[in-house]
Amino acid sequence: MERHGLATYLIGFVLAVVLTAIPFWLVATHALPPQRLLLVIGIAAVLQVLVHLRFFLHLNFTTTPKENLLALVFTALLIFIMVGGSFWIMFDLHQRMMS
């Protein structure tokens, strides 16, 4: 296992704080219309997940074993299929049956 310096954790922490503060602050002040706010929340969340993966779980393209990266990409794909498919199926049903 290679060494991860203090700096990595601190950078990650600061980025995570910023990416958390923005959506919380926007929700607290209702500074944007809901649709756009949702978009910001979503983007901040995705970015923050990437920040955690990079700075706390130390994933990168040089030292992380390729099996681990492959597993992560595969999981992301499966989550996309399962969650996306569930939404498509269930919201479609919802529209046809409940409204």
Place this chain on the structure above:
Amino acid sequence: MFGKLTIEALPLYSAIAAGGAAVTVGGALLVAIVLTWLKAWKYLWTDWLTSVDHKRIGVMYIVLALIMLLRGFVDAIMMRAQQATALDAGGYLPPEHFDQIFSSHGTIMIFFMAMPFMTGLINLIMPLQIGTRDVAFPWLNAVSLWLSAAGAGLVMVSLVIGKFSTAGWTGYPPYSGIDYNPGVGVDYWIWAILISGVGSTMSGINFIVTILKRRAPGMTLMRMTPFTWTALCASVLMAFAFPAITVACGLLALDRLFGMHFFTNAHGGNMMNYANLFWIWGHPEVYILILPAFGIFSEVVATFSKKRLFGYESLVYATAAIAILSFTVWLHHFFTMGSSANVNAFFGVTTMVIAVPTGVKVFNWLLTMYRGRIDFHPSMMWSIGFMVTFVIGGMTGVLLAIPPADFLMHNTTFLVAHFHNMIIPGVLFGYLAGYMFWFPKAFGFELNRGWGLASFWCWLIGFYLAFMPLYLLGLKGMPRRMETYNDPTWQPYLMVAAAGAVVVLFGIASMVMQLYVSIRDRRLTADRTGDPFDGRTLEWSTSSPPPPYNFAVIPTVSDREPFLVAKKDGTAYQRPASYTPISIPSNTPAGVVLGIFAFVLGFAIIWHIWWLVAVSAIVMFTTVITRSSDDHAEFTLSAGEVKRIEDERFRELGRRA
């Protein structure tokens, strides 16, 4: 003190139920008595139950599977007897009981027959094929085994204490919810599945790491055997699909235990999401079962045709393609739920697409046989029977993938015929081929061929008799899961189906005879070389049964069929100049203890015995913590010890020459 458990839970209300309970208890007692009489308890405990050796774990999985096959088959023949005689409320089973039987039959066959059979075969053979000494996590492997056994135990106990689910193997709510099913049956089903499901998830992870990280030097991915490839793909599906059924059954359990409303009729529940979650797991599950069987067929066909597998690459890519596509078709199990045409069409098309790589494989096997010198060993017969029969099932499957056709056939016996047509030749024949092929590897003597062939022909003919009529009945509109019916034109078909089940019974009896005869004659058919069938891959290069460390020296691989090449080059069976010490994981009771308390935990939750839930959970935690804090969970076999075992092996080899 005992929660919902009272004396009422004993099945004294009906002679048939009491008979089932008596057979279960009597069978368990009989085994215990025989073991005591043979003074075999200690041997059983030290050499088997506490073992973490992948070969022994594999054998125990297969024993579990064969026992559960018997139980599942008893259910099947009872249903066939009922339906053959059930015209106008005839028959001998009350509806309640019939419903339990189809539920337990389906649950057992999928979760406690097919899954353990597959996991057992992979355990037994895959590490040998990739040239390693054990799986990546040996004691976790034992835990997986005992969790599966705990689940199977719960299903068996439901025969004696309480009742089993009547909600089918799929357990659809709201019927399986607490409002319509206040008894313990559905809980037995849920906890049997949840507990064994954890075991399957861990097996999947264990196999993936083993295959990716522990291959012998030189064995690139494209030099792995077809069986190892299919095991890898099936393991990926196990690790990633089982979470879905854990969620589905877990949420159903929350509904039932704490009055939540995930799938209830009222209070904002959404029962359709259950079907969605269940089948996100359910479709990959059929490929979890069938891919390793495809791998077995590939090995068997190549070995007994004495030819290299035709189109290895295409087979590998087809397997991988199936593995991924299998996550994109799940809605075909509920076309009729009311989705719009777009949704149904999408999933119909993906379903048809997945048939393509499967079709590719059939050509792989056929072309491997083409111009081969075929030895009609029983394993080869299972494979040929599979190819012919499976194609029929595949075609009816593509038919069902067309949503408008499925609207007509859904929930009829046409569907029952279709999935048995896939799963009996595709899955079960494959595992039986593997069982008869690798049996000598596990035990050092061959299985009797004659009884094996008898078993094959009975199963094949019995299968056609039992299920072809169901296709016709389905077209005539007979729904599945019928306890009684009033259309007299159905009865002749059901009688033929019952006759088919009887022929299958002869097939099973032949398997029992085969085992008996083979054990009796074991000296005549002893496998002294470890290579009875002129094998091609590494598992045949070691002795039968292999030593605890599998390979005294880890082989170096430079071909897809390394052992065949070594035999040709004359480099097979070479003795190394010297041996080195080998470290081997020590046996541990932790696995079996965890299994026992997982069983107790499940039982206690089912009957709401909360103090027992707490006790067993604490015991399980303590066991896991103790064992996983142990830094010295292995012992070392000295070089001298290894030499002694290997000398013995080479003496045996010499004796034959």
Place this chain on the structure above:
Amino acid sequence: MSVMHLSEHEREELETREQRALGFWLYLMGDAVIFALLFATYAIMIPGTAGGPTGKQLFNLNNAALETALLLVSSLTFGFASLSVQAGNRKAVLGWLGVTFVLGAGFIFLELREFAGLIAQGAGPDRSGFLSAFFTLVGTHGVHVSMGLLWIVILGAQVAVKGLTAPVASRLFRLGLFWHFLDIAWVGIFSIVYLPGLL
């Protein structure tokens, strides 16, 4: 570190550690699928309030923010513990594990208080499908954090008794993966449950 000049024994140990790391990573991926499906179920059930309270009426932004802060800081302090493992500083490891534990326990306390408050006002998990999904999703994360706390205690004890031996360090590494993973799951929870619920 090159694999070349390792002894047989050291190589075996390295391989074991790599296998465990991959195995644990795969477990986390499976867990991620579980969370993903719980998230999907939650989203599907948002309309299923059955005339009961909605997220907007129930959620408290300050509480969610505080929970988020505790968990995020605990990720950082666990990072410090990992750095101390590399530095071979046993006391520091124990100290940072202790701080992480306190932060995690604080998080669990806030969550339980929130749950108790909801149940007291009649908005328990049996009130509606929506609330069932809410309690189950957030509760599953909470159970994971509690397991993490238990694990911190166990490994803390091992560090104290056995010292930072290779097996203990390798276990701490996996605990770290687990702890950081839970923070990622929490990012999902505040981004899908609390913030949109309060719009």
